[in-house]
Amino acid sequence: MNGWWALAACAVTGAVLLTVPGWAVARAWGLRGWSSAGAALPLSCLAVGVAELLASAVGLTWAPWGWAAVAAVTTLLSVPAVLVGSRWAGLETAGPAPGVLPAAGCAAVLVGVGLLAGTGSPDSPVQAYDAVFHLNGVQAVRESGSASALGGLALLYQGAATYYPTLWHGTAALLPGAPVVATNALVVVLGALCWPLGVAALGVEVLGGPGSQRLPHWPRAVAVTTVACTACVAVPTVLLTSLAAWPYALSVLCLPGVLVVAVRLARTLPAAGAGRTTGALRAGLLLLGAGGGAVLAHGTGLFNLAVLLGPAALLAGARRLRAGGLRGRRAVAVAVVVLLVAAVGAWLMRASLASVLGYSRPGGSALGTLGQALLDLPQYGPLASRGLPAGLVLLVLAVLGARGRQDGTRLWTVTALSALVLVVLVGGPQWWGRQIGFPWYLQKSRIEPLVLIAALPLALAGCQRLLTRWPGRRAAAALLVVALAAAGARLPLTIALGASVHDADRIAYGTLITPEEVDFYEGASGLLPEDAVVLGAPSLGTSYLWSLGGVRVVYPTRSAPTTGTAEAELAATAPELGPGSRTCELLDRLGAEYYLAVDRQGSGLEEAPVRWDAELAHWPEEGMEEVASSPTATIWRITACD
Structure with a gap:
C-alpha cells in the first residue's frame, strides 16, 4: 500500500477508535450534539484502557481481538444508562451552534497541514528520545x-512487568499500518481532529449549554476562539512533535472533553440542591468516566485534573460545608472518600511515584518562563522561544474575558493563574519548591498546556464580550480574520517543529537515522532469520530496527538497561569475542547472533552522542561476517562465538 494511502487508512481507523466508543457512551448517558462529540475522546480512552486490562486478564491477544474487547467494554459502559432509563433524570441539550462546524473544520485543516508538512514522509520516524521507546512499544x-498497563511493555524492560500507560501503544497497535505510519497518523488525528473538536465542544458548552446565559452571537464567539486556538503551539504541537510525549499528549487532549462534562455537572448541581429534577447524577458519572480516561492515557492526568478542577471542587465543597445539614455531611463524606482513594492509589503506585519524586532537571529563568507562557512560545527543543508571538490573540481575549462579569470567569481566572504560577515555579531557578513539578518531570513544556486549556473559557468570554459590544457581522468577520492571521503566522513554526524531529538534516539533538537507513531497516526482516536478535548502540539509531523492520533488538530503548541484567553487563564492558569468552556467554544468553554497525562519517550529519552505550558503538569486524549493508549501516553475523 502506498505510504500516503496507508497513513490515510491509519488516520481514519484511529479517528474511529478514539471517538466512536466514547461518543456512543456519551449519548447513552444523555449527552447530545457538540457535548457528546467533545466528551468522545476521554470516554473512548476509558473504553480502550479498560479493554486493554480486561483482554490481558482473560488472555486475549490484543491485536486483533482488541477491537472486540473495546466494543464489549463500550456496551458495558452504555447498558446501565439504558437500563435506568427515565428513572434517572436526563441531561438537557445545548442550543444550536451555527458556524461552529465550519470553524472546527478550518481549524482541523490548518493544524493538519502543518503537522503533515513537518512530517515530510508518512514512514518518517520521529527522532527523539521518547519516540524510540514509544515506537518500539x-x-x-x-x-x-498484551496492551495492559501492568506489564504490557515488559519487552522494553528486560522482561520485567512494569507499570507504564499503554493506551497510546495499544491504540496504535490496532491500526493497519506499521508502527511508524500508525504513530504519524495518530499524531495527525490528535492534533487536527481531537484538539479542534474539544475546543469547539467546550465553547458550545460554556456559552450555549444548558444553564448558560446564551448571549446573542455566542456561536460566533465559539467559532472565532476555535480558529484562534490553531495558533497554539504548547498544545498540541510541541507535545506531538519536538517533545514526542505521545501518551501524555493523548491525556492532555482529553482535558477539554473532561471540562465539557465538568461544566455540565457544575450547572446541574445548584438545581439539584434546590430540589429540581436534573441530570446531576448522570453528569457526575460521566465526569468520573471522562476523568478516568484521561488518567488511563497517562498517570499525570490525575494531577492535571487536580490543577484544572481543584479550585472548582474546593469552592463547591466550601459552599456545601457552609450550608450545613445533609449537604455539608455529604461534602465531608466525598472529601474523605477522595482522600482515601488518593492514599490507596499512591500506595499502589509508590514505586512509580518514587522514581519521579527525586527527579532533577536544571533550573531556568522565572521571567523568561513567564514570557514564554504568556506568549505561547515553545518551551522545549531547538526552537524554544522562537516564532511570532501569535499567542497574543488568545492572551488578549483571555484578559478581556477575565475582566468581564460572566458566570464563572473568576473561577477560571484563578485556575489559569494557578497553572501559570506552577509553570513559572518549575521553569524558574533551582530551589526545593521546584519539586512540586515532579509529576511533570520538572518539564515546564508539560505544564504550559494547562494554562492554555484553563484560559479557553476566558478567551470565549472575551470574544463574547467584544461581539456584544460590536454585534454586527463586520466585527465577527474582523475577529475571524485576526484569528486566521494568527493561525497562518504560526504555520511555519508548526512545520519547523515537525521537521526538527523528522528531517535528518535538522534533528535537534543529533541524527539517529537517515532516509537510506529507514529503507534498509524496513527490508531487514527478509535478510535475517525470523528469530534473529540484533545487537547495536541505541544512540546510533539501531533500536529503530525493531519498529521499522520487525527484527528484535537487544536494546529497544535509549534508556540504560536495568542494573544486574545481562544487557547491562554487556553494554558496560569492551567486547571480547571468542569461544568461551564472557561476551559470547552474554550474547548466547540474550540470543543475539547479529551486530548492527552504523558509521556516518563523511555524511555531514551531526550524530547523537553515545551515552551508556559507548562500548556498543564500534565492535571490531574480526570474528564477524557481513550479511547486508547500506551506505552507512551494516548487519554482521557474529561468527567468533560459534
Missing part, C-alpha cells in the same frame, strides 16, 4: 499480544 504490544 507499539511493536512490543503487537508481538507480546
